[in-house]
Amino acid sequence: MKKTQLLIATALMVTVSHTALSQAALAQDRVTWWYEQATPDQQKLIQDHIVGPFNSANPDEALTVDYRGSELDKQLRVAMLSGNGPDVVYTAGPSYVAPMAQSGQLMPLDDYAAKYGWQERILPVFLKMGEYKGKLYALPKTYETVGLFYNKTLFEKNGWQAPKTLDELEKTADAMMQAGITPFAAGNADWRGANEWFVTLALNAVAGPDNLNKALRGDMPWTAEPFVKSIDRLNGWWQKGYFGKNYFSLTSSEQTADMLASGRAGMMPSGTWQFQNVATYSKKAGSEAGFVGFPSASGDPVFPLGVGSTFSIAAKAKNADGAAAVINYVFSPEVYGTMNSAWQGEWNIPLKDISNVKMASEVTPLFTETMKNLSAAVNQGNYGYTTWTFLPPATDSYLINGIEEVWLKKISTQDFLTKLDASFQKEAKAGKAPAVPAR
Amino acid sequence: MHRLYVLPTLLINVVIIAIPALLTVMLAFFEWDGISDPIFVGLDNFRALWGDSVFWRALGNNVIWTIIFLIVPIAMGLLAATMMLVARRSANFFQVIYFLPVIIATAITGRVWQGMIYSPVTGITGLVQRLGIDLANPLTETSSALYGIAVVDLWHWWGFLCVIFFAALRQVRAEQIEAARVEGATFLQTIRYVLLPGIMPTITLMMIMTVIWSFLVFDFVYILTQGGPAYSSEVLSTFAYRSAFYDLAVGKAAAISVVISLFGLAATVLYIRVQAKEFDQ
Numbered sequence: 001m002k003k004t005q006l007l008i009a010t011a012l013m014v015t016v017s018h019t020a021l022s023q024a025a026l027a028q029d030r031v032t033w034w035y036e037q038a039t040p041d042q043q044k045l046i047q048d049h050i051v052g053p054f055n056s057a058n059p060d061e062a063l064t065v066d067y068r069g070s071e072l073d074k075q076l077r078v079a080m081l082s083g084n085g086p087d088v089v090y091t092a093g094p095s096y097v098a099p100m101a102q103s104g105q106l107m108p109l110d111d112y113a114a115k116y117g118w119q120e121r122i123l124p125v126f127l128k129m130g131e132y133k134g135k136l137y138a139l140p141k142t143y144e145t146v147g148l149f150y151n152k153t154l155f156e157k158n159g160w161q162a163p164k165t166l167d168e169l170e171k172t173a174d175a176m177m178q179a180g181i182t183p184f185a186a187g188n189a190d191w192r193g194a195n196e197w198f199v200t201l202a203l204n205a206v207a208g209p210d211n212l213n214k215a216l217r218g219d220m221p222w223t224a225e226p227f228v229k230s231i232d233r234l235n236g237w238w239q240k241g242y243f244g245k246n247y248f249s250l251t252s253s254e255q256t257a258d259m260l261a262s263g264r265a266g267m268m269p270s271g272t273w274q275f276q277n278v279a280t281y282s283k284k285a286g287s288e289a290g291f292v293g294f295p296s297a298s299g300d301p302v303f304p305l306g307v308g309s310t311f312s313i314a315a316k317a318k319n320a321d322g323a324a325a326v327i328n329y330v331f332s333p334e335v336y337g338t339m340n341s342a343w344q345g346e347w348n349i350p351l352k353d354i355s356n357v358k359m360a361s362e363v364t365p366l367f368t369e370t371m372k373n374l375s376a377a378v379n380q381g382n383y384g385y386t387t388w389t390f391l392p393p394a395t396d397s398y399l400i401n402g403i404e405e406v407w408l409k410k411i412s413t414q415d416f417l418t419k420l421d422a423s424f425q426k427e428a429k430a431g432k433a434p435a436v437p438a439r
Numbered sequence: 440m441h442r443l444y445v446l447p448t449l450l451i452n453v454v455i456i457a458i459p460a461l462l463t464v465m466l467a468f469f470e471w472d473g474i475s476d477p478i479f480v481g482l483d484n485f486r487a488l489w490g491d492s493v494f495w496r497a498l499g500n501n502v503i504w505t506i507i508f509l510i511v512p513i514a515m516g517l518l519a520a521t522m523m524l525v526a527r528r529s530a531n532f533f534q535v536i537y538f539l540p541v542i543i544a545t546a547i548t549g550r551v552w553q554g555m556i557y558s559p560v561t562g563i564t565g566l567v568q569r570l571g572i573d574l575a576n577p578l579t580e581t582s583s584a585l586y587g588i589a590v591v592d593l594w595h596w597w598g599f600l601c602v603i604f605f606a607a608l609r610q611v612r613a614e615q616i617e618a619a620r621v622e623g624a625t626f627l628q629t630i631r632y633v634l635l636p637g638i639m640p641t642i643t644l645m646m647i648m649t650v651i652w653s654f655l656v657f658d659f660v661y662i663l664t665q666g667g668p669a670y671s672s673e674v675l676s677t678f679a680y681r682s683a684f685y686d687l688a689v690g691k692a693a694a695i696s697v698v699i700s701l702f703g704l705a706a707t708v709l710y711i712r713v714q715a716k717e718f719d720q
Contacts, residue, residue: 074684077473099687189553191666246559248579248668255560310511394686404669408581432472432687 017213028062029104031322033088035065036072036309043067049338054329061322066307080105080314085143087323089312094434095312095393101132102431103296107313108135110331112324112354121331125378126350128437129307130358131391139327142308142348145374146197146386147294147301149268149278153287154181160266162292166233169295173242176266183242185257185265194252195400196387198243201269201294202234204302204384209439212385216436222421223414230403231406231413238407259283269294271306272374273345275367291370303377308346333357346388350378381439390434392427395420458686460700466693473689494695497666497673500585501702505653507589509646510547515593516600517642521630524608534605545595549662552591553578581671584664588672592659599669600645604638611637620646641712643713654699659682675699 039045046065054063065088068075073092079085080100091097091104113119113136122139130138148169150162158179162346163169173183188194192417203212207226215218215227237243244265250256252270254277257263261281268274275291282289293301311330313323329335331349333356339347341360344367351357354375359368377383387399398420405411427433441612467484471477474519488494515670519537523530557576559565567574577587611634619629635642657676660666666673675695 018700081474099472099474105474189558192667246576246579249559249564249576394688397681397685401667401670404667408669408671410581410669 006179010237025279027215028060029319029322031061031063031088031319031326032086033063033323033326034068034072034076034086034090036068036090036092037070038067038270045339045342049342050330053334054326055328056327060320063322063326071399085314085317086314087314087317087319088326089314090141091138091310091312093307093389094140094310095389095391095396095432097130097138097312098132098392098432098434099438100255101137104289104409105315106137107315107317107320108137109139109313109324110136112313112328116324116328118328121352123350123352123375125305125381125383125414125437126307129435130310138310138312139331140307140310140350141330142346143350143374143378144272144306144308144345144348145303146201146269146271146306147303147370149260149274150272150290150292151263151266151287152290153268154263155290156223161172162296164301165299165379166295172266173237173240177241181263182244182259182265183267184237184244185259185268187247187252187256187389190251190253192283192400193388195403196396198234198269199231199399199403200384200388202230202384203387204304206233208296209302209384213439216385216390216426216433223417227417228413231403231416234403235406235413244280254281255280258285261287261289263287264285272348272367272370273346275364275370276344279364282404289366293367293373302384303374303382304384304386305378306389344382385436390436392424392432392434395423395427398423442450463693463696466690467697469690471689472687473683474687477690484691487691488694488698492575493670493678496670497675497678498698500672501654503585504589504656505650507593508649508653512593512597512600513642513645513649515597515714516604519601520608521634523536523605523635525621525626530605534602537601539598540595541599543595545658546662548591548595549659553663557587573713578664579668581669583584584672588663591663595659602700603641603645607641608634634645637661640717645709647706647710647713651703654702
């Protein structure tokens with residue numbers, strides 16, 4: 001008998017506390033945000049540095065982050081179509097924003113920008129990139145650039161200098177080939193998209209940002225002479241063997257970083273997302289790494305600008321105000337400092353003023369220095385263009401696959417650029433091309 | 440009243456298969472990015488495929504794949520099954536060994552082959568390279584990528600056929616085999632005149648299913664090469680996948696899917712006709 005009473009009492013208590021809890025939850029407005037792939041450690045970072053502090057600072061809101069893995073983009077597209085998506089819409093880049101904005105799935109953010117003063121706090125170039133037909137639809141989460149990592153220890157031992165011009169780059173690479181060292185640590189086994197890092201570098205270094213700007217705005221065809229020269233030069237590097245013979249077998253992140261750090265390769269054309277791997281493997285191999293802007297024809301380094309992911313608010317958001325508060329919270333010096341220290345390169349939030357940011361002490365000075373250089377270059381309007389940020393989706397996809405055909409001698413540079421141009425013109429006409437800020 | 444019994448399965452079939460299939464066929468005549476409103480374009484998607492070299496390469500690769508899988512795993516399966524029939528005592532042990540790769544998840548099998556066998560850094564290929572023998576990773580050469588993937592799929596697949604054939608062989612009546620032996624038939628003659636005709640319906644079914652499955656192949660190709668390098672291992676399904684999810688050309692992807700289905704449909708029609716013939720006999 002006593003047992004039964006105890007059971008009933010427990011059941012009652014559970015019900016009461018459950019009701020109290022759900023009522024408390026009801027008093028709060030849920031804000032939903034679907035995130036891409038993140039390891040358990042990374043999920044903890046988001047929980048500790050964004051979700052937790054946001055929820056304590058905004059007792060009326062309850063932010064929940066749902067990890068959707070690498071299929072986020074596809075899930076998002078289906079969910080948005082049926083009107084059941086999250087409040088905070090997190091896309092893989094500006095090229096995904098244009099089609100969504102075009103079909104009215106996103107909410108213009110101009111009112112929130114005025115309310116929270118985003119114009120004063122965020123680098124203007126990025127606000128421009130989030131526009132569609134004159135209205136703001138997206139804010140970029142992180143910005144990045146591609147340049148040249150090199151093994152400083154190896155360079156010093158051989159008396160090589162970090163190259164400034166393309167001719168110097170080729171001279172150094174030839175010397176490496178003779179010494180039996182692979183010039184470029186590069187691979188695409190885990191990420192076919194790595195192909196476009198090298199195309200981006202060649203386009204920016206040879207044709208230059210001004211020509212790219214014209215082409216992206218449709219004022220110059222992709223078949224023009226400067227682009228032919230870019231692809232020919234890149235192809236020349238491939239044919240000479242700069243990329244090594246295991247390009248298609250190596251992973252773009254860890255195995256290439258290992259190759260560079262161990263001195264089996266001398267240089268690594270890659271992006272700011274590689275800093276963490278470079279630091280890890282350099283420590284392991286006992287070597288020191290350097291990073292410079294990619295050499296160009298003129299000798300001035302070019303920093304091609306890329307945007308990792310973007311934030312928007314769904315047109316059918318159940319809690320649009322909450323979503324705006326979340327986005328606003330992410331664009332704070334605190335989040336920049338904590339997240340960018342712990343998860344380098346992925347949370348390089350485009351704030352105008354990062355003088356108040358506190359970075360953790362273990363962050364390499366090379367990374368902080370590079371990000372400062374990039375921020376200055378962007379501020380002065382002296383930046384290049386990454387293909388994954390500024391090309392529409394099908395054109396970008398063709399660029400990634402088509403360049404392999406050029407490298408493996410299946411098609412000529414002209415054929416490649418003709419097809420690329422046809423795809424670009426078709427997508428640009430359909431309004432699928434991302435916004436390109438004026439130079 | 441008894442007709443109501445078909446209702447649950449019919450409903451599931453209509454909702455999960457018939458409606459999406461119909462929508463896919465319809466979408467093949469539209470241009471759609473998966474987001475905005477579809478635009479009717481008639482036969483444009485099919486016309487674009489006709490002039491697309493990647494489509495023809497993918498189709499060609501599917502045909503090569505079908506031929507490989509019609510011959511190699513079926514021959515291997517039949518051989519191993521008949522041998523198990525002879526060595527009855529160890530049959531169970533071998534069945535387990537042969538079947539093991541079938542139950543390992545495709546993604547794991549793919550990664551194991553990629554990392555432990557083909558990789559020049561962490562795999563056997565690398566080991567051989569370090570011994571001074573110039574052996575390339577087959578997945579990275581345009582001439583061998585498709586075959587490199589086929590080897591992995593064969594390793595994973597033939598055990599299934601072997602077990603199916605073994606099960607069928609055991610159904611062949613013992614008196615027939617006994618009679619052949621009494622008549623003085625050799626082992627090969629027994630296979631040729633007794634066992635093979637005895638399990639012909641199973642072989643036919645497996646061959647027809649092979650044609651259908653070969654046109655649906657996706658997983659190993661996508662995991663190991665994603666159709667590369669330079670489209671050399673592209674098959675129709677990876678081509679459709681990339682069109683839909685990377686190029687945002689859902690209409691084109693639907694058109695490719697319709698082509699894939701046509702091959703499956705042809706194989707199905709063939710199967711039904713073969714079956715009907717057997718019933719007539």
